[in-house]
Every structure is written in structure tokens, then in C-alpha cells.
Amino acid sequence: MIVSQRSKSATIWRRIVRTVGRVRAERACFRLGSLVVACLLSTGVPSRVAGQQSPPAAGPLGTASPSTIRAVGEAKRDKPFVNSLGMKFVPVSGTRVLFGIWETRVADFQAFVREAGYAWNSGGKRMPAGDQPVNFVSWQDAAAFCKWLSQKEGLDYRLPSDKEWDVAVGRDRYPWGNEFPPPPAAENLSGQESGLQHFIKGWRDNHRGIAPVGSYPANKSGLHDMGGNLQEWCDDWYDNGVYREHLAANKGGDRFGEDREKAIKSGNVFRVVRGGAWTSCIGPQASSGHRDAMKPGESNQFTGFRCVLVDPTRR
Ligand SMILES: [Ca+2]
Numbered sequence: 001m002i003v004s005q006r007s008k009s010a011t012i013w014r015r016i017v018r019t020v021g022r023v024r025a026e027r028a029c030f031r032l033g034s035l036v037v038a039c040l041l042s043t044g045v046p047s048r049v050a051g052q053q054s055p056p057a058a059g060p061l062g063t064a065s066p067s068t069i070r071a072v073g074e075a076k077r078d079k080p081f082v083n084s085l086g087m088k089f090v091p092v093s094g095t096r097v098l099f100g101i102w103e104t105r106v107a108d109f110q111a112f113v114r115e116a117g118y119a120w121n122s123g124g125k126r127m128p129a130g131d132q133p134v135n136f137v138s139w140q141d142a143a144a145f146c147k148w149l150s151q152k153e154g155l156d157y158r159l160p161s162d163k164e165w166d167v168a169v170g171r172d173r174y175p176w177g178n179e180f181p182p183p184p185a186a187e188n189l190s191g192q193e194s195g196l197q198h199f200i201k202g203w204r205d206n207h208r209g210i211a212p213v214g215s216y217p218a219n220k221s222g223l224h225d226m227g228g229n230l231q232e233w234c235d236d237w238y239d240n241g242v243y244r245e246h247l248a249a250n251k252g253g254d255r256f257g258e259d260r261e262k263a264i265k266s267g268n269v270f271r272v273v274r275g276g277a278w279t280s281c282i283g284p285q286a287s288s289g290h291r292d293a294m295k296p297g298e299s300n301q302f303t304g305f306r307c308v309l310v311d312p313t314r315r
């Protein structure tokens with residue numbers, strides 16, 4: 001009888017021990033789980049759970065450092081963002097991008113060709129100085145440069161849209177104001193210095209051909225050469241809407257030929273090109289509203305490009 005009672009007590013005691021052990025084990029698991037969650041929080045994985053503000057997007061690859069992103073967001077006209085190639089960018093009010101203050105230089109493009117091993121058909125000409133804007137670049141060449149630069153820096157570089165370029169050039173009839181020809185030394189066009197067949201009579205500037213970037217004054221947005229030196233590729237296809245803008249800016253004048261108008265109507269044939277060039281000799285060619293049309297594979301001596309940088313703090 002005594003043995004039986006001892007046996008029952010032992011059984012009850014074992015059950016108690018097992019129950020307590022399970023509770024302890026469950027508590028231990030809970031503590032371990034809490035520890036794992038705490039570790040994850042400390043590494044920033046579930047930052048929203050921690051109630052922390054998400055960091056700003058850092059470009060397509062997200063590899064730009066926080067200090068670089070901050071420098072882009074804080075850039076001003078008198079304190080441009082300077083990238084790894086020395087290209088300078090300033091914000092343009094009314095857009096979400098920073099514009100390159102210069103057209104892309106020969107040195108910038110040569111760095112791309114060298115580092116990326118890019119096959120560039122430069123037209124077989126003698127390579128000019130590195131601080132001149134690069135010409136003989138197709139739309140594809142310009143877009144490839146922007147893509148390479150984006151991957152290199154972890155930021156989002158691209159060609160400007162037609163609307164962005166339109167905001168950046170300003171509301172005056174020309175980038176320098178409303179008169180044509182421009183004031184002396186306002187822009188690099190085809191004056192009497194050019195030696196070209198067509199030139200602005202009684203007017204001259206300081207460069208027979210292409211000028212180094214920044215040789216002429218900036219416009220109100222802080223951008224150089226928006227009316228001359230090289231005309232510039234934009235990202236957009238040239239459609240009927242763009243053509244209407246072009247005609248309206250020129251009060252119905254400067255119509256393209258019938259074949260070109262037909263191609264524009266069919267769509268996806270030409271890309272938009274903006275601004276004047278060192279060969280421009282009449283007002284419409286250098287006016288703020290002028291929109292030339294070129295096939296994306298074309299390149300020539302009077303067309304280059306300017307990059308914009310999407311502000312990663314304003315997405
Ligand atoms: Ca000139």
C-alpha cells in the first residue's frame with residue numbers, strides 16, 4: 001500500500017517536472033525568437049517595423065553612398081553636384097532632375113569608351129581637346145553613355161525629356177533673351193568668324209568652330225550652350241505633339257518637308273533634338289522652342305548631348 005502511494009507520487013512528480021520543463025523550453029524558444037528579431041532589426045532589414053524612416057532611393061543599383069545622395073539633394077546653382085568624371089549638375093526648378101551645366105565633353109565620353117570598351121564610330125575625325133563637347137554621337141551612343149554612368153555611380157542618369165529641356169531653356173524667345181542676333185559673346189553660333197557659307201552678317205563670336213564647354217555665359221537656370229555650340233539629343237520620340245510645339249514656338253514657320261512630316265506622323269522614326277549649334281545662322285535654329293528631328297542612329301558634327309541626373313531624394 002505504501003509502495004503504491006509512493007509510485008503514484010513519483011508519477012505525479014515526473015508529470016510536474018515535464019510540464020515545467022516544457023514551459024521553460026517554450027520560454028527559451030520565445031527568448032531565442034526575440035533575439036533573432038532583435039538582430040534583424042539591428043541590421044535594418046525590417047526598418048518599417050522598427051518605425052524608422054526608410055532611406056532615400058539610391059539609383060537603379062542602389063549603390064550610391066548616403067553622402068553622395070545627400071550631395072545631390074543639396075546641390076544648388078552656386079554649389080553644383082560634381083560626379084566622378086567632374087561633370088557638374090544643378091537643379092532646375094519645375095523638374096525633378098538636375099541638369100548638366102555643360103554638354104557632355106570629349107573627355108567624359110572617352111572615359112566611357114575606354115572603361116566600357118564601347119565601340120564608337122566617331123566619324124574618323126581627329127579627336128578634339130577633352131573640354132570640348134563631344135559630337136558625332138548617335139542617340140544610341142548618348143543613351144549608352146547615360147546607362148554606363150548610372151551603373152558606375154549607382155545614380156540615375158539619362159537624356160532629358162523634351163518637356164524638361166523646355167523648362168530648362170526658359171521662357172525667353174532665345175536662351176540669352178529676346179533679341180537676334182544675340183548680344184556680343186552671348187553664344188557660339190555661325191558669325192563672320194565661322195568661314196561657313198551661311199553666317200550671321202555683321203555679327204561674330206569668339207570661336208570659328210566648336211568651343212570648349214563653359215566658354216559663353218550660362219542661362220537663367222545656370223546652363224551653358226543651350227542656344228549654340230552643339231544641338232542636343234533628348235530622350236523622346238518626335239511625335240505630332242512635339243511638332244505642334246515646334247510650330248507654335250516658331251509661329252507656324254520653320255515647317256519640315258512633306259516626307260519628314262509624314263514620318264513624324266507615322267511615329268517612332270525620329271528623336272527630338274533641341275538647341276542651336278555653332279553652325280546656326282538664323283533665329284529659328286537657335287530659338288528656345290526649336291525642335292529638330294533626327295533618326296536615332298544618325299550622328300554629325302553639330303549634334304551632341306547633355307545628361308540629366310534624377311534627384312534620388314525627390315522620387
Ligand atoms: Ca562661332
